[in-house]
Each structure stands twice: as C-alpha cells, then as structure tokens.
Amino acid sequence: MKIVALICRILLGVMFIVFGSNILHDFMHMPHPPAGTQAAAFFALFVPTGWIKVVGVFQVLGGLLVLLGRTTPLGLCLLAPIIVNILCFHLLLGVQGLPPGVLAAVLEVLLIYAYRDNFAGIFSYKATPTA
Secondary structure, X not given: OHHHHHHHHHHHHHHHHHHHHHHHOOOOOXXXXXXXXXXXXXXXXXXXXXXXXXXXXXXXXXXXXHHHOOOHHHHHHHHHHHHHHHHHHHHHHOOOOHHHHHHHHHHHHHHHHHOOOOOHHHHOOOOOOOO
16 A cells, blocks of 8 residues: 555645646646636636635645655645545536546545545544533
C-alpha cells in the first residue's frame, strides 16, 4: 500500500501544482466555455473578480502539501472541496473534461484510505451523553 500511496501522492500533487499554476500563469491554453452557456456565466463571475486566482493558490498549496509527505493529510483537506467543485462543475454544467476530475477524486479517496489513521476523528462516531 505504501507504493500505491506514493504513486497517488505524486500524481495528485503534480496534477494540482501544474493546473493550479496554469490558473495563476496561463502557460497552457485552456479553451473557454461557449458564450451564452451557464459555464461561461460561471467563468464570467470567477475570472474578473480574481476568485479563480484564489482557487489556483489553494490548488498549488494543496498539491505541494500532498507531495511533501508529512503534510499529506492537510493537503488532502485543502484539495477535497476543490475536487468536489470540479466534479460538480463538469456534471452539472455539462462541460467536457470530466475524466481528469474523476481521476483526481479517485486518487483523493485512495489517499484518504491510505492515511485513514489521520482522519479517524472525522470518520468515527462517539455518542455524547446528554444531561
């Protein structure tokens, strides 16, 4: 499992560092959604306000934390909501590009399983006594 976790860490970390860096500095041309679609309206809100740059910073930061190893659980916590948003964007707005989002989600779930001891407090239930 250690080798699988290492491969998943490298893939997920590099994926988010590269694509997060692309948001911050446009070095890979990403096609814009067709005008008049809901996806175009989504980007019309996110890009001019600078919100997409914040997302890019968190993608790079989460990717770096996942790659470092000791900080992988923190990186996974930062990347989880981003991955959920990627999946929702592609599923709800019908935009091409779902497979990379699914890959990121699978890698995230595998890493959460590999680091399950670090997430035991989140996934356990302890009943609290009521007065």
